[in-house]
Amino acid sequence: MAEKRDYYEVLGISKNATKDEIRSAYRKLAKQYHPDINKSPDAPKKFEEVQEAYDVLSDENKRAQYDRFGMAAFSQGTSTGGAGNPFQNGGFGGFSTEGFGGMDFGDLFSQMFGGGSRRSQSTAPRKGNDRLVRVQISFMDAIRGRKIELNNVDVERACSHCHGTGAESPNAYQTCPDCHGSGRVLRQQQTLFGVMQTESVCPRCKGKGKIVTEACHTCGGAGYQKERTTLTVTIPAGISSGRQLKISGYGERGVHGGPNGDLYVEVIVKSDPNFEREGNDIHIKATVGMAECALGTEIVVKTVYGEESVTIPAGTQPGAILKLKGKGVKDSAGRAGDEYVHLSIEIPKKLNERQKELLQEFIAEGKSSRWSSFLNRKK
Numbered sequence: 001m002a003e004k005r006d007y008y009e010v011l012g013i014s015k016n017a018t019k020d021e022i023r024s025a026y027r028k029l030a031k032q033y034h035p036d037i038n039k040s041p042d043a044p045k046k047f048e049e050v051q052e053a054y055d056v057l058s059d060e061n062k063r064a065q066y067d068r069f070g071m072a073a074f075s076q077g078t079s080t081g082g083a084g085n086p087f088q089n090g091g092f093g094g095f096s097t098e099g100f101g102g103m104d105f106g107d108l109f110s111q112m113f114g115g116g117s118r119r120s121q122s123t124a125p126r127k128g129n130d131r132l133v134r135v136q137i138s139f140m141d142a143i144r145g146r147k148i149e150l151n152n153v154d155v156e157r158a159c160s161h162c163h164g165t166g167a168e169s170p171n172a173y174q175t176c177p178d179c180h181g182s183g184r185v186l187r188q189q190q191t192l193f194g195v196m197q198t199e200s201v202c203p204r205c206k207g208k209g210k211i212v213t214e215a216c217h218t219c220g221g222a223g224y225q226k227e228r229t230t231l232t233v234t235i236p237a238g239i240s241s242g243r244q245l246k247i248s249g250y251g252e253r254g255v256h257g258g259p260n261g262d263l264y265v266e267v268i269v270k271s272d273p274n275f276e277r278e279g280n281d282i283h284i285k286a287t288v289g290m291a292e293c294a295l296g297t298e299i300v301v302k303t304v305y306g307e308e309s310v311t312i313p314a315g316t317q318p319g320a321i322l323k324l325k326g327k328g329v330k331d332s333a334g335r336a337g338d339e340y341v342h343l344s345i346e347i348p349k350k351l352n353e354r355q356k357e358l359l360q361e362f363i364a365e366g367k368s369s370r371w372s373s374f375l376n377r378k379k
Contacts, residue, residue: 004071007053015067019058026054065132072266073132125258130251132244132264137235139272143304143329145237151230155260156253159225161218164257172214176205183209208256224253233265238280238331241269274302280329280337287346288312303327303339310341318345 008015011025032038033047056062065073135148158164167173175181179202188197201207215221231247244264251261276283286301296314300307303324310322320343328337351359 005049007057007066010049010053011057017057022054022057026050026058030054069132124256126255127258128252128254128261130261130264132266134266134268135233136268136270138270139275139277140304141235142239142241142267142269143237145239146235148233148235149230150233150265152228153231153250153263154226154228155250156224156226157260158257159216159219159223162216162223164223165212166216166219166221166223167212168214168216173210173212176202176209176211178202178204179209181209183207231263235267236332238329239267239269240277240279241267243267275304277329280331280335282328282337282339283342284339285342285344286310287344288316289346289348293317293343293345301339301341304329308339312343316343319343 008017011017011022011029013021013025017025029050030047033043033050035044035047038047056066062073133150135150137146137148159166162168165173176183179185183202183205184199184207185202186197186199188195202209205211212221216223219225231250233245233247235245244266247263247265249260250263254260274284282304284301286299288297288299292299292312293316294314296316297312299310299312301310301324305327308324308327310324312322322341322343324339324341326336327339330336348355
């Protein structure tokens with residue numbers, strides 16, 4: 001899958017752009033790439049890309065998340081405030097309306113160009129946006145697994161008294177006189193394309209269709225309560241860096257009675273001076289003397305679960321790699337990797353007289369053997 005372009009690059013603006021500059025760039029590009037105006041094959045894709053960039057950068061909270069985390073802020077299903085395919089079902093429901101004087105630009109385009117279905121009602125329950133936090137753990141904690149605590153996690157829940165309605169009792173509200181309970185109003189508006197009739201969320205009841213006459217004494221009419229808690233997160237043994245763990249219901253508050261979003265905990269694993277991980281395999285380095293490599297020996301090496309004895313075969317060469325089957329990382333699915341021991345040969349920097357004599361004898365013996373083999377071949 002192609003990597004998404006930077007949102008600021010899509011709109012052609014700097015990272016310090018003001019809201020007016022963002023809105024101006026969006027208007028220009030939305031008109032330029034609208035598929036009913038621009039007939040080039042890549043126009044729908046560019047139109048969708050511009051829309052998604054504007055949906056994020058025009059929202060202060062989402063822009064702050066994007067500036068901090070980049071595309072990761074909206075991974076694993078995190079909402080971008082309506083970004084998606086604007087051509088599904090023939091409509092333009094994902095098109096943002098900010099910066100057009102409250103005009104429902106999606107419906108405007110639909111009426112202009114003969115769009116099909118009406119966009120979904122804004123009063124429908126919607127799940128809240130997801131949230132992302134990052135935690136850092138040690139290499140060995142990732143191997144063994146552990147529990148960590150997330151302190152001071154804020155979450156908004158439906159009010160325990162009014163259950164999210166904001167009213168003191170089931171009878172403490174009335175039908176909105178402006179929209180007559182529909183949650184939407186029609187109006188005519190003079191635009192650059194002429195007089196257009198648009199449908200938008202009722203500003204009086206904010207799309208609810210009802211007006212509270214007596215606010216809930218517990219939440220003050222907000223319909224929700226904030227609570228701060230500490231969450232215990234279980235880090236599974238064998239977790240790899242970058243993996244995300246989902247905690248359901250601890251994201252942003254849902255809309256119109258919808259469920260809360262989810263909280264994703266991204267685990268970042270620190271490096272280790274002794275071990276290098278590749279998938280479930282572990283790589284380490286070991287140094288052996290030249291005599292031991294020539295004669296063969298046995299050494300003790302570290303693994304992520306303890307120490308193991310390894311046999312060095314006689315005649316082992318520099319750069320040899322020995323494999324310890326099943327001594328790598330064991331993941332949550334029960335799969336175990338291997339450990340690979342990368343050997344290097346240690347050459348002594350200083351020799352005593354006896355050691356020098358022995359090495360000279362070794363060299364002489366080698367030369368003698370090669371000369372004898374040569375004479376035998378001549379015969």
